[in-house]
Amino acid sequence: MEKTINITLKVWRQAGPKAKGGFQTYKLENISTDSSFLEMLDVLNEQLIGERKEPIAFDHDCREGICGMCSLYINGHPHGPDTSVTTCQLHMRKFKDGETITVEPWRSAAFPVIKDLMVDRRAYDKIIQAGGFVSVNTGGVPDANAIPIPKAKADEAMDAASCIGCGACAAACKNGSAMLFVAAKVSQLALLPQGRVEATRRAKAMVAKMDELGFGNCTNTGACAAECPKNVSLSNIARLNREFICAKFQD
Amino acid sequence: MAKKEQIAATIKSVKEKVEAVKDKVDQITGDPATIEAVDAVKNATVKIAKAVKAAVENKDNVITLAEAKIPEGPLAEKWTNYKAHQKLVNPANKRRLDVIVVGTGLAGASAAASLAEMGFNVLDFCIQDSPRRAHSIAAQGGINAAKNYQNDGDSVYRLFYDTIKGGDYRAREANVYRLAEVSNNIIDQCVAQGVPFAREYGGLLDNRSFGGAQVSRTFYAKGQTGQQLLLGAYSALSRQIANGKVKMYSRYEMLDVVIIEGRARGIIARNLVTGKIERFFAHAVVIGTGGYGNTFFLSTNAMASNGSAAWQIYKKGAYFANPCYAQIHPTCIPVHGAFQSKLTLMSESLRNDGRIWVPKKLEDAKALQAGKLKGRDIPEEDRDYYLERRYPAFGNLVPRDVASRAAKERCDAGYGVNATGLAVFLDFSDAIQRLGKDVVASKYGNLFQMYEKIVDENPYENPMMIFPAIHYTMGGIWVDYELQTSIKGLFCIGEANFSDHGANRLGASALMQGLADGYFVLPYTIQNYLSDQIQVPRMSTDLPEFEEAEKAIELKIEKLMAIQGHRSVDSIHRELGLAMWDFVGMGRTAEGLKEALKKIREIKKLFWSEVFIPGTADDLNVELEKAIRLADFIEIGELMALDGLDREESCGGHFREEFQTPEGEALRQDDKFSYVSCWKFNGEDKEPTLIKEPLNYEFVKRQTRNYKA
Ligand SMILES: Cc1cc2nc3c(=O)[nH]c(=O)nc-3n(C[C@H](O)[C@H](O)[C@H](O)COP(=O)(O)OP(=O)(O)OC[C@H]3O[C@@H](n4cnc5c(N)ncnc54)[C@H](O)[C@@H]3O)c2cc1C
Ligand code: SF4
Ligand code: FES
Numbered sequence: 001m002e003k004t005i006n007i008t009l010k011v012w013r014q015a016g017p018k019a020k021g022g023f024q025t026y027k028l029e030n031i032s033t034d035s036s037f038l039e040m041l042d043v044l045n046e047q048l049i050g051e052r053k054e055p056i057a058f059d060h061d062c063r064e065g066i067c068g069m070c071s072l073y074i075n076g077h078p079h080g081p082d083t084s085v086t087t088c089q090l091h092m093r094k095f096k097d098g099e100t101i102t103v104e105p106w107r108s109a110a111f112p113v114i115k116d117l118m119v120d121r122r123a124y125d126k127i128i129q130a131g132g133f134v135s136v137n138t139g140g141v142p143d144a145n146a147i148p149i150p151k152a153k154a155d156e157a158m159d160a161a162s163c164i165g166c167g168a169c170a171a172a173c174k175n176g177s178a179m180l181f182v183a184a185k186v187s188q189l190a191l192l193p194q195g196r197v198e199a200t201r202r203a204k205a206m207v208a209k210m211d212e213l214g215f216g217n218c219t220n221t222g223a224c225a226a227e228c229p230k231n232v233s234l235s236n237i238a239r240l241n242r243e244f245i246c247a248k249f250q251d
Numbered sequence: 252m253a254k255k256e257q258i259a260a261t262i263k264s265v266k267e268k269v270e271a272v273k274d275k276v277d278q279i280t281g282d283p284a285t286i287e288a289v290d291a292v293k294n295a296t297v298k299i300a301k302a303v304k305a306a307v308e309n310k311d312n313v314i315t316l317a318e319a320k321i322p323e324g325p326l327a328e329k330w331t332n333y334k335a336h337q338k339l340v341n342p343a344n345k346r347r348l349d350v351i352v353v354g355t356g357l358a359g360a361s362a363a364a365s366l367a368e369m370g371f372n373v374l375d376f377c378i379q380d381s382p383r384r385a386h387s388i389a390a391q392g393g394i395n396a397a398k399n400y401q402n403d404g405d406s407v408y409r410l411f412y413d414t415i416k417g418g419d420y421r422a423r424e425a426n427v428y429r430l431a432e433v434s435n436n437i438i439d440q441c442v443a444q445g446v447p448f449a450r451e452y453g454g455l456l457d458n459r460s461f462g463g464a465q466v467s468r469t470f471y472a473k474g475q476t477g478q479q480l481l482l483g484a485y486s487a488l489s490r491q492i493a494n495g496k497v498k499m500y501s502r503y504e505m506l507d508v509v510i511i512e513g514r515a516r517g518i519i520a521r522n523l524v525t526g527k528i529e530r531f532f533a534h535a536v537v538i539g540t541g542g543y544g545n546t547f548f549l550s551t552n553a554m555a556s557n558g559s560a561a562w563q564i565y566k567k568g569a570y571f572a573n574p575c576y577a578q579i580h581p582t583c584i585p586v587h588g589a590f591q592s593k594l595t596l597m598s599e600s601l602r603n604d605g606r607i608w609v610p611k612k613l614e615d616a617k618a619l620q621a622g623k624l625k626g627r628d629i630p631e632e633d634r635d636y637y638l639e640r641r642y643p644a645f646g647n648l649v650p651r652d653v654a655s656r657a658a659k660e661r662c663d664a665g666y667g668v669n670a671t672g673l674a675v676f677l678d679f680s681d682a683i684q685r686l687g688k689d690v691v692a693s694k695y696g697n698l699f700q701m702y703e704k705i706v707d708e709n710p711y712e713n714p715m716m717i718f719p720a721i722h723y724t725m726g727g728i729w730v731d732y733e734l735q736t737s738i739k740g741l742f743c744i745g746e747a748n749f750s751d752h753g754a755n756r757l758g759a760s761a762l763m764q765g766l767a768d769g770y771f772v773l774p775y776t777i778q779n780y781l782s783d784q785i786q787v788p789r790m791s792t793d794l795p796e797f798e799e800a801e802k803a804i805e806l807k808i809e810k811l812m813a814i815q816g817h818r819s820v821d822s823i824h825r826e827l828g829l830a831m832w833d834f835v836g837m838g839r840t841a842e843g844l845k846e847a848l849k850k851i852r853e854i855k856k857l858f859w860s861e862v863f864i865p866g867t868a869d870d871l872n873v874e875l876e877k878a879i880r881l882a883d884f885i886e887i888g889e890l891m892a893l894d895g896l897d898r899e900e901s902c903g904g905h906f907r908e909e910f911q912t913p914e915g916e917a918l919r920q921d922d923k924f925s926y927v928s929c930w931k932f933n934g935e936d937k938e939p940t941l942i943k944e945p946l947n948y949e950f951v952k953r954q955t956r957n958y959k960a
Contacts, residue, residue, distance in 0.1 A: 059380065067388045125381050161479060
């Protein structure tokens with residue numbers, strides 16, 4: 001029942017942040033179509049180690065599509081050609097026997113390469129630090145059911161909150177904008193009464209941080225939402241813009 | 252030691268004296284009856300002396316209630332009493348105290364944020380590139396709390412009782428009660444942070460049921476509860492990073508703790524990007540590094556989850572408690588190939604609406620195994636809903652250990668439903684008929700999608716196939732009621748400690764425990780320690796203790812790099828995993844555990860002579876990271892087997908096949924094993940000492956767990 005394929009991989013190798021990188025070609029045989037893309041890379045790495053070479057460095061952790069650690073620009077798509085999945089959930093059955101697959105790191109000025117396919121995405125943490133929270137301390141908060149929240153609003157907030165912070169949106173954007181990521185957090189919190197209080201201040205602070213960190217401007221091309229593995233919707237960007245205009249108004 | 256020698260000397264002198272009396276009697280009278288009487292006295296005296304010796308030895312190796320720092324008073328008042336009497340640190344002094352937190356999972360992130368909010372200076376470490384990616388993010392199903400919002404009879408006491416019972420009476424009453432008590436604060440806190448929990452149409456919070464409970468007390472955010480809770484804690488942490496109260500070190504791995512004059516005073520960590528070994532001082536160190544389930548190679552844990560921090564502090568003197576208590580989760584996607592890197596969990600919440608079954612007829616099972624039949628082809632009357640059959644009261648919602656063993660029992664009997672014969676069905680056709688496809692999709696949609704992406708089969712049309720897999724470790728570092736380890740100033744929280752789940756954890760209780768520890772327990776209890784430390788100035792990391800700890804790490808890394816053998820780290824790890832699964836898995840026997848010890852020791856030799864790590868140590872080197880973790884997994888595996896061998900009973904996640912009822916249920920031996928096994932390190936390749944913390948059930952009557960009626 002198990003099907004296998006042979007593939008050729010063109011993988012970006014780069015020894016360090018300042019080193020010059022380039023593509024290396026590898027041939028792989030008898031890859032089970034039931035294996036995930038990362039399991040295929042494991043097989044390649046085992047092969048390289050067998051040849052006493054350095055394996056390819058790539059980020060991953062949960063391998064369930066939730067931690068946002070995996071990345072990879074595969075055949076021109078962040079997280080590969082399949083829709084609504086992260087690279088760790090992409091399966092080899094999506095590729096054809098004999099296919100050549102190109103694998104690159106995220107390409108974005110704000111995500112410098114660390115080694116091979118690993119990049120530094122701490123810029124996203126910094127954006128959250130600028131305001132992606134509700135300013136409450138531990139303890140002394142009201143009962144969880146004190147403020148009823150309409151189900152539709154809560155569900156919408158949940159959809160925005162599903163962002164895994166992977167960086168595919170910025171990697172997909174020709175301007176290198178992090179707008180979808182920022183909008184997802186701003187929306188989630190603005191939709192809930194607990195986060196509403198600081199909504200405008202938050203939007204302003206997060207957008208300012210994004211600009212400061214070297215992410216580009218949003219020109220509404222929609223590439224981010226098309227590539228987002230969690231289907232975070234463009235409507236979040238519209239909501240962010242509304243918050244942002246409000247903030248400007250208040251200044 | 253001195254005491255033991257004294258006793259030995261006394262025994263010897265008594266023996267000699269009685270011997271002398273006997274000789275005298277012999278010389279004087281020669282009367283056999285008198286001699287016999289003297290002999291009897293001698294034997295009795297020796298017996299008493301031996302008993303005294305054993306008792307003293309035992310006492311040395313026992314942890315008392317006072318040592319576990321369990322507060323006095325009735326169960327429901329212990330925590331309140333503790334808080335009323337503990338020492339606090341005033342705000343001005345908090346600023347002068349540094350705390351290292353290792354880990355940014357639910358436990359680590361919530362602790363770091365809360366401590367920083369209070370005014371302590373926090374240094375927080377994690378392996379991933381961002382604190383938001385800790386393994387907690389992957390938790391799916393939910394988090395328990397005793398809110399009783401559903402008005403179904405829940406209460407703090409009931410949550411406490413269910414947790415104690417679910418843990419098969421192997422947890423501390425006082426800790427578990429406190430956990431149940433603070434559970435409600437957690438939900439309030441998370442809602443205030445903007446965690447988008449599921450709600451009902453009226454706008455109030457919704458609940459679902461989980462295994463081991465007859466009430467609905469589980470709060471959830473779609474199938475992504477861990478993610479939302481962690482993002483809540485991460486946002487609180489981010490706020491403190493922005494405030495300058497937390498300094499975050501991501502892509503760092505702690506490799507050792509530094510002890511100065513008996514107290515934890517810092518850590519040695521490797522910068523995973525540069526390979527540089529660095530030193531960090533703090534007045535106290537908190538370990539929140541998660542569980543050691545990856546000892547089995549294939550588990551539901553994230554790839555970087557590891558037991559190394561726990562293992563290193565064990566080697567520095569912290570006790571390792573109940574290592575053999577590992578949880579096997581009944582609903583995971585079955586193993587499907589040799590290339591497989593991890594196992595994917597299908598949330599327990601699925602058992603709310605899914606029904607578990609295998610065919611009644613062996614020939615149907617054979618046809619399924621050969622791929623000639625599909626699950627949906629088998630008529631209702633030929634299906635064996637074995638959980639509903641065996642456990643009518645709890646049905647598909649029996650606790651995990653019970654459900655896992657029942658699946659194994661059916662598969663061992665030949666009724667497995669996939670090619671390997673190691674899978675059972677989890678079927679939603681009834682739920683879809685009853686509730687409609689849309690409702691089922693709204694509840695479990697993302698899980699169904701995940702299943703389909705992996706298995707390439709549509710679970711709305713054909714029942715899911717599932718099989719048990721290693722998921723969680725109840726065992727871990729021993730801590731007292733204050734969450735302090737047996738080393739002063741060293742604390743341990745979350746899955747890394749042993750504290751609240753006994754021999755089996757109920758679903759949705761790990762998230763509860765991690766956040767209870769981090770938000771509501773540690774930030775108080777650590778002050779009881781730190782209040783004594785306000786006079787202690789920050790220490791230089793040039794002190795010899797730091798120097799030595801760093802040197803030892805460097806030597807270990809050099810040694811690993813120098814092996815230059817012919818085996819990859821993963822290939823050896825897979826071997827360890829197989830040995831663990833075969834002999835320290837769902838069904839254990841004395842013979843098997845001995846075999847495991849032998850195998851693991853062979854694997855250890857293999858590792859230290861054959862592993863190959865490419866590249867250099869002073870660079871980003873993933874193989875080296877994995878090798879350092881594997882070296883520890885091997886030793887953890889050994890201790891798990893040793894502990895399993897010692898525990899001659901079946902309880903919770905530890906099932907010794909020799910100890911079962913005629914119906915195949917676990918058979919505890921309360922008279923002999925009602926204790927926490929705390930292992931104390933005695934040096935490399937030496938047997939560790941077993942120290943026992945007796946479990947006194949003051950408030951709950953121990954019973955045989957019964958999920959049948
Ligand atoms: C798939 C899955 C689903 C689950 N679902 C549920 C559920 O629905 N409900 C529930 O209650 N529980 C669930 N659990 C269990 C629960 O998720 C975990 O027990 C819990 O999240 C552990 O949290 P933690 O903070 O203790 O550790 P983790 O979240 O594992 O965090 C460990 C942290 O320590 C860091 N770390 C580790 N070692 C080092 C080191 N040496 N140096 C520096 N940093 C280090 C890591 O980087 C990470 O930040 C689930 C578990 C799994 C695997
Ligand atoms: S918005 Fe989508 S693509 Fe962007 S970081 Fe979040 S999950 Fe990734
Ligand atoms: S590895 Fe976690 S999302 Fe891919």
